[in-house]
Amino acid sequence: MALLEIQGVTKKFGELVACDRVSFEVEKGQIVGLIGPNGAGKTTLFNCVSGLYPVTAGRICFDGTEITGLPSHRIARMGAVRTFQVVRPLKDMTVFDNVLVGAFIHGAGGAGARDTADACIRMCGLADFADKSSGDLPIGVKKRLELARALATKPKLLMLDEVMAGLTVTEVKTALELIRRIRQNGVTLLIVEHIMEAIMPIADKVVVLDGGIKIAEGPPVQISNDERVISAYLGAKFSRRMQARKGEGANG
Amino acid sequence: MNQTAQTRKNLFWLALVGLLALLPAVPAVTANSFLMHVLILILLYAGMAQAWNIIGGYGGQTSFGHAVFFGIGAYGAGMAVVTYGLSPWPGVIIGMLAAAVVAVLISYPCFKLSGHYFAIATFAIVEIFNRVFLVWYWVGGALGLDYPIVEEGLKNLMWYDTKTGYYYCALFLFALIFGIVRLIESHRFGYYLRAVRAGQETAESLGVNSTAVKLGAMALSAALAALCGAFFVQYNLRVDPGMVMSLDMSMKFVLVTILGGAGTLAGPLLGAAVLVPLQEYTRALWGGLGGGVDLIIFGFLIIVIVVKQPAGITGIAREMARRFGRKPSAEKGGASLGAA
Numbered sequence: 001m002a003l004l005e006i007q008g009v010t011k012k013f014g015e016l017v018a019c020d021r022v023s024f025e026v027e028k029g030q031i032v033g034l035i036g037p038n039g040a041g042k043t044t045l046f047n048c049v050s051g052l053y054p055v056t057a058g059r060i061c062f063d064g065t066e067i068t069g070l071p072s073h074r075i076a077r078m079g080a081v082r083t084f085q086v087v088r089p090l091k092d093m094t095v096f097d098n099v100l101v102g103a104f105i106h107g108a109g110g111a112g113a114r115d116t117a118d119a120c121i122r123m124c125g126l127a128d129f130a131d132k133s134s135g136d137l138p139i140g141v142k143k144r145l146e147l148a149r150a151l152a153t154k155p156k157l158l159m160l161d162e163v164m165a166g167l168t169v170t171e172v173k174t175a176l177e178l179i180r181r182i183r184q185n186g187v188t189l190l191i192v193e194h195i196m197e198a199i200m201p202i203a204d205k206v207v208v209l210d211g212g213i214k215i216a217e218g219p220p221v222q223i224s225n226d227e228r229v230i231s232a233y234l235g236a237k238f239s240r241r242m243q244a245r246k247g248e249g250a251n252g
Numbered sequence: 253m254n255q256t257a258q259t260r261k262n263l264f265w266l267a268l269v270g271l272l273a274l275l276p277a278v279p280a281v282t283a284n285s286f287l288m289h290v291l292i293l294i295l296l297y298a299g300m301a302q303a304w305n306i307i308g309g310y311g312g313q314t315s316f317g318h319a320v321f322f323g324i325g326a327y328g329a330g331m332a333v334v335t336y337g338l339s340p341w342p343g344v345i346i347g348m349l350a351a352a353v354v355a356v357l358i359s360y361p362c363f364k365l366s367g368h369y370f371a372i373a374t375f376a377i378v379e380i381f382n383r384v385f386l387v388w389y390w391v392g393g394a395l396g397l398d399y400p401i402v403e404e405g406l407k408n409l410m411w412y413d414t415k416t417g418y419y420y421c422a423l424f425l426f427a428l429i430f431g432i433v434r435l436i437e438s439h440r441f442g443y444y445l446r447a448v449r450a451g452q453e454t455a456e457s458l459g460v461n462s463t464a465v466k467l468g469a470m471a472l473s474a475a476l477a478a479l480c481g482a483f484f485v486q487y488n489l490r491v492d493p494g495m496v497m498s499l500d501m502s503m504k505f506v507l508v509t510i511l512g513g514a515g516t517l518a519g520p521l522l523g524a525a526v527l528v529p530l531q532e533y534t535r536a537l538w539g540g541l542g543g544g545v546d547l548i549i550f551g552f553l554i555i556v557i558v559v560k561q562p563a564g565i566t567g568i569a570r571e572m573a574r575r576f577g578r579k580p581s582a583e584k585g586g587a588s589l590g591a592a
Contacts, residue, residue: 050457072456082457090450092515093443101447104440105459113440153459 001064003028003157003188004049004080009058011044011212018044020212021058026157031179031189033199033220036209037233042192043085045209046161049190050082051075063156077105079156083146083163085192089134095145096121096130102152117152124148124178140171147175151182158182160191164198172198196238200224208233258438265434265517269427276416286536288415292487294521294528295422296480299429301508301520303476306433307469308506309514310442312449315470317358317374318477318505320381321351323497325478326485327391333408334397335390340409344482348475355474356467363466378502385493396492409486418487425483426521429476434517445469446515477505507550511557513566522565526553 002025011019019041026032034042047053051072060068062080090098103116121130124144143163164172193199206223208216210232223229224242276282307313328347329340362373386394404411411417436442447455448462485491512523531546538545561567
């Protein structure tokens with residue numbers, strides 16, 4: 001049984017259908033990429049899964065339990081935790097305290113939560129910023145803070161909404177390294193990402209949305225050759241580049 | 253904040269309470285009973301503001317309804333003594349519980365409103381309670397409750413000759429409420445409360461049940477406000493709806509905290525230390541003008557604070573600490589003044 005099952009999820013805002021009968025599964029231990037042009041409904045789908053929006057129709061099951069309609073905090077406590085595309089640091093609180101809020105999910109036990117927060121901060125390379133106020137940080141650091149805070153909850157499924165957007169090339173590399181390590185620790189990942197060079201090499205499966213509809217699903221190689229995906233999103237140039245790179249064995 | 257800074261902060265507050273406990277030993281204080289009166293009110297207002305600070309400061313939910321909880325506490329003690337001829341203590345307990353229950357019942361629908369709408373809804377509730385108590389025969393109606401003369405002492409929470417007993421009660425109240433808030437500050441509940449203030453959806457995404465956190469904070473805040481109300485009625489030996497359940501009283505909870513610095517431990521004390529002497533001495537000096545001089549000055553101060561330094565007196569203290577050099581230790585100097 002898959003860790004996350006999305007079955008026919010539809011979300012309407014008035015007459016606008018942001019997600020239209022989207023179905024796919026995320027298997028335990030996988031990295032699944034969710035891609036698509038702007039306005040394809042990726043973030044809307046995230047908001048539905050994480051309980052921020054009620055769905056119009058469809059079912060979402062996590063870890064064998066239906067979570068459709070549950071409040072966000074219940075879903076987070078079950079182990080499905082997300083980050084926000086537009087970073088949302090808890091202002092007036094230090095970076096450490098931000099991460100500590102995430103770590104407190106497993107009980108008030110002071111030292112345990114502090115150790116977890118400490119470990120996540122070091123893992124995400126935030127040690128130098130731990131005592132800084134989270135409101136005034138550069139964007140790259142804020143993105144890492146989003147990640148560290150979600151990690152501190154020790155999730156089963158981590159849903160990352162464009163954590164690499166706006167980062168420099170070096171920062172993207174560090175982030176990819178980090179994501180691989182998170183997977184090695186047994187965390188399943190669902191990642192919304194615009195940077196194809198980043199998501200394609202690490203994903204086990206890619207789901208493509210366009211205009212709220214799932215237009216393709218499959219391994220990255222298959223997706224980058226899919227006619228519909230190329231015309232809707234990737235463009236012929238990127239597809240050729242992926243082809244060229246395939247020879248070098250980009251999946252390592 | 254690291255462990256040593258935490259410990260230093262605790263020591264600072266313990267020392268302050270210790271110092272205040274010794275104050276009645278100074279003859280000048282005891283003999284000048286007006287000064288004693290001012291000190292008692294500072295401690296009481298600091299306690300009230302700190303109770304409000306739990307939900308209004310740390311939780312970021314601006315409640316103008318705290319006069320209702322304050323009033324319920326006052327009526328709890330008052331009715332135990334006047335209506336039922338008991339010691340005020342059972343009334344204090346029942347008043348605190350009743351205030352917590354009323355707070356939860358009122359807040360549950362109000363928390364569905366956010367920002368200004370929450371504040372406006374709580375405004376209306378004060379007026380509703382005020383009118384109900386004015387016409388409610390059982391609680392004494394518009395005439396209020398006047399205390400009979402009973403034996404003085406801790407059992408009846410009443411003293412006639414000297415204010416020293418009241419002073420120590422007020423100091424206990426102050427230490428209790430500040431202690432509770434200090435505990436919350438470093439506990440998970442305090443972190444959750446601040447997380448909800450900073451971003452409710454974000455907090456929810458991290459597993460924080462924001463409704464439960466806000467209701468819990470509101471209930472605690474209301475119960476402590478009720479405790480202050482009970483002390484207030486014991487000090488004044490009478491209560492009527494206008495004295496306790498008025499917007500004027502609600503404003504004091506809010507303004508003292510904001511003047512001092514909302515969401516900080518020291519803020520309520522600093523705010524009370526400025527407002528109460530202002531209120532009491534202007535009343536004593538210019539009472540003949542019809543009152544209200546203190547409110548004019550206070551209103552002016554609030555405007556200056558809101559425009560110049562929204563973080564209140566604690567914000568000013570932090571700013572000064574930063575400006576006058578001593579970089580890392582200056583931060584801590586500000587912190588020991590209560591900037592959390």
